[in-house]
Amino acid sequence: MYEAIRWPQDMTPSRSPIHFTNELEVAVSPETIWSLLVDTAAWPSFYPGVEHVELLGGHESLRLGTRFETNLAGQDVYASVQEFEPMTRIAWAGGPKASLESKAYHAWIITPTPNGTHLWTEETMQGPLWIELAKQAPDIFWRTHQTLLEDLAKVATQGGESPTR
Template sequence: MTPSRSPIHFTNELEVEASPETVWAVLVDPRTWPAFYPGVEHVRLLDGHHSLRLGTRFETNLAGQDVFASVQEFQPRTRIAWGGYPKASEASRAYHAWIITPTPKGSHLWTEETMRGPLWNERAKQDRQQGRHCPLGVLVSGLGQTSPAAQEVTSQLLARWDAAVLAGINSMQETGKISRRLDAKRTAAALVAAIQGGATNLMSTGSTTSLEAALDTGIDYLRQFQNTRGR
């Protein structure tokens, strides 16, 4: 599907300290899919294949819909894409591509998802921004429980997020906005865990309630250490 002609178009990218082989193993292994996409309960390959390959047809439940899809691009350790439609609306199409580029420290991940048609248009109105469809969000959520390869990718992603939150807290302490009495490392770890849990709930149910509660609680906790007289 041409992105410029699709009303719903997501792209995202991230650097991870995991080899292209590790990332590829996660993407093509159907056993990881119940965690690979939150809300997915099954993946049934229809051609007798044990892993995804070019032309593999499969059925799954995705974004709350029973979906029929097939692998339409397949360049080992470099690019994979699948496309299909929800059984409830064959006029509604979706296409999801992943590009993996090796880097000195691991891999650069770039993902693109396009959707069009009446069913997806209606779902987009109900979800906030990317919501449950966030491509990199679904890769991480729950993935660490599936295989050593998945654990490696997940741990690297979460470590990056934890470092970013920690850097923000340290910056606020350096500038005197919050007290140095706050344990920055423990707080950063707790915030990432809470936000990830809320994001998982969002992608599974479409509700932002848990994510909003996690953000509000985290901000309220930081405010308890707010300085009113400088450092």
């Protein structure tokens, strides 16, 4: 159905103790989904726990190589865009500032369907901080990403309004 994630060799699922996928069909165009994913100012409206995103290096929007800082999973993190194919795929890699040996790779695949868009998100995580969080709540990352997809779908179908919880 879609092209495989282009995992960095050290972040493949087989080398990562944490790996999960989430998917959802949304009755909006891929362009609508893409516009929300690349608009970091919109992230707080659908991305659980995100309060801010700061683009670094003079970048004004996400594109291949864009570095950014944000807060995810209760952690201040740094990341950079590793894959960027408009309307089709985007991925970033990074990790928490508090645990430089912990890292993650988060990819999105956007596929048009007869009724809108199929969203697929997949992530691998490595390092002590992520492993400790997973020990406390084994499905925390999967549940957070499922909420992310559901909230993204709500914002997309409501024309940019933040979902109420």
